[in-house]
Amino acid sequence: MELGIYSFGDVQRDPNTGQLGSTAEATRNLFEAIKLADEVGLDYFGIGEHHTREMPASAAPVILAAAAAVTKNIRLGSAVTVISTDDPVRVYQQYATLDALSGGRAEILAGRGSSTESFPLFGYSLNDYDELYAEKLDLLLTLNQSETVTWSGKFRPALQDALVVPRPLNGSLPIWLGTGGNPQSSVRAALLGLPISYAIIGGKAARFAPLADLYRRAAEHAGMRAEDAKISVASPGFVGDNAKAAKDMWFRHWHGIMATVGKVRGFAPISREHFDYEASGGGALFVGSPEEIAERIVMLHKSLGHMRQFFQMDVGQLPQREFLRGIELLGTKVKPLVDAELGAPKRKEAAIDGR
């Protein structure tokens, strides 16, 4: 089982003044977190595109490229790239560049995104939500197949024998489809021959088991090799030395972010009681001691058979030192426990030659 982290580049809050820290500081903090994640042996770091004052990670490939230069093994990608509102050609070029710089460690996790700021920012209409996603994903996958591309669509000028470079070291980039659990998305990923990443952020995590089954059966139906039909899971989580202290502390930050999101989307704030339900047993929030989190990852693996799970720790202005401690514990304590149960993940040989 691969373990990792994902982040939206959460900013800090000054404990004395209550003022939000700068977005530049948040960017440097994110860089520091990736570096540490590699040092403690984690397998994946994903940056989720956001465009807000609290979550300013708008240019993921830039941060990842900087991190590529100071890391050795960790795979670097998005979580997610809001492909609907970006130019797939530019996205592909950036991640292929990252791939070259990192020795073949780049991945793209393409999705619709959970928030919608990028639509007005880049001049797209939410009314084209589905069509944009389908078309841009199609172009992204086309670009992954060959360096010369002929393509036409509705939202972007056509390409005629266009050269798109650089090319990935291994010939193509791992492109995952990110989904929050709509069944149609699981079928879509399988029909497109893509690995799938489930964002499980509430309720019981094992409720995704039927979806995983749907994905695998659709993949088989579509002729995907079983080993290519990979599943990863992204979920909120935090690891602390002490279970209770970790939950008490992290709840305050989770409550904060959920209240903010709830205000925009019109849902009621989360209670401590409900948090405790979700942050234990089969719940979707992986917050607790290393032993507890390792056990719950292994338990979820029995339901989903996923090959990677990565956690969003820095939410609601979690202090950087807590974030770093959580990363350290995930790598040094949780990972060995999970490996002991499920076996250590195989590390791909870094590619040394490109085309």
Next chain:
Amino acid sequence: MAGEVSRIGILGAGRVGTALARQALKTGYEVRIASSSPPADLAFMVDIMAPGAIAGTVETTVRDSDIVVLAVPLAKYRLLAPEFFDGKLVIDAMNYWGPTDGTLAEFEAGVLSSELVQRFLPGARLVRTLNQIGYHELEEQALPTGHPQRQALAIAGDDPQARATVASIIDRLGYDPVDAGPLAAAAAFNAGTPLFGGRFGRREVEDLLRSAEPVPEAATS
């Protein structure tokens, strides 16, 4: 007619539709489901996601069900054929979420989305409910009648008999039904109200309905 429903039809096979199908199957209903996918493709998915539910076309699903639940993205309600719904009992489980779904001019005028759906399906006996609970909670939070922790769900519709029938369904699905009165009362459990996504028992829901200040559906940001 109240309480005699045994066949539930669900339009929409996304997260909400499939969760509702499972919960309805679990509580003993015969379940039909239709979506914009061809029935053969849908059947493949439904056999895994909600085994036991019968995948069909919109027309057969509506025709062969005692009650129909609308669980499609609200923006697509105009793709429904109004003539299928004449005299039908219909639950509107949809919501208008401008901030996440994009702005739709007709819903920005301050008219309740259910009123627009009712106008579009004039023959339907429309009841609004199931819109205020998260799709995964619908399965996870269900509890038997009389359980002290049981959550309650408000029901609004202009036809009292239709409300009574829907109340019996909500009860069987695992929630205390609370009669909120006419369809317009659904404004009290739209997105942006405390009842939306809130976890409350019967008494609290009754109190919140009484003290509710209707929130226009568009103005949740």
